[in-house]
Amino acid sequence: ILFAAFSLTLRSCSQEKLQDTNKWPRESMLAELMENMDKKSAWDRFYSETSSRSPNFKNFEWFFGFDAVQDFITPFLQTASLSRRPVQVxxxxxxxxxxxxxxxxxxxxxxxxxxxxISPVAVRLMREHVRANPVRPRNASSQIEFLELDCTQLDSHYGPSSLDLIVDKGTTDALLRSKEGAEKAASVLRQCLKVLRRSGSLLQFSDEDPDARLVWLETAAQGQGLAAADVGVQEVGVLRGVCYYCYQVTAHHDVNK
Structure with missing residues (x-):
């Protein structure tokens, strides 16, 4: 399913730029990426090639953009804001x-x-873009930063109970497709639960069917001192013929013992 969604994403983007097909990566490179979606080198090559084919920066969206999921994210920001401090996302x-x-x-x-x-190329491109085209926040106290970080080493950067919301749009899907993906993805999930505050949540946006993803989430969240987490799902909708879902994972006990 991920391959289909990935291909549809690229096809849609390509259709928007039919007048300049050189802006999009070659099929051989895409095939390599699909086999190595947990490797920094593969992502570096992907972002280097896509950026080099156009003089103007363009955000590359996996699955869909912010507008499609804004209504899923905003309620969690409002809940986290009750603590009267900036919401850590x-x-x-x-x-x-x-x-x-x-x-x-x-x-x-x-x-x-x-x-x-994980890709320093992607991080550099985003920093340069925002520096050249500053984003003005609705709230003057808001902050944004761009960080090179391997999500499989999340708990080496963040301490326990330090984040309010983690948004994952296709990252877990990419890990699950890689050769060692299941073990890596489960480790990332457990690390997310450790670095989230008690009221915090992980939102995974994916095209994987709930019958498979819900069971995986409930199983993978266990172990290393973690009891079962609360897991829920909402349908995002059908985009380009693929149905997407928002999976919410929240630890309901002290996950930091």
Missing amino acids: LDMGCGTSALGPSIYRDSALPVRVTCAD
Whole structure:
């Protein structure tokens, strides 16, 4: 399913730029990426090639953009804001998506958004773009940063109970497709639960069917001192013939013992 969604994403983007097909990566490179979606080198090559084919920066959106999921994210920002401090948000595996900057721009509440990706190329491109085209936040107290970070080492950067919301748009899907993906993705999930505050949540946006993803989430969240987490799902909708879902994962006990 992920391959279909990935291909549809690229096909849609390509259709928008039919007048300049050189802006999009070659099929051989895409095939390599699909087999190595957990490797920094593969993502570096992807973002280097896509950016080199156009003189103007363009956000690359996996699956869909911010508008499609804004109504899913905003309620969690409002809940976290009850603590009267900036809401700590991590866009995990941001790539060159406008998702994180859009949360920073549109939130009426003060937020600190970290856009993190394993690819230093993607991080550099985003920093340069925002430096050249500053994003004005709705709340003057909001902040945004771009960080090179391997999500499989999340707990080496963040301490326990330090984040309010983690947004994952396709990152877990990419890990699950890689050869060692299931183990890596489960480790990332457990790390997310450890670095989230008690009221915090992980939102995974994916095209995987709930019958498979819900069971995986409930199983993978266990272990290493973690009891079962609360897991829920909402349908985002059908885009380009693919149905997408928002999976919410929240630890309902002290996950930091």
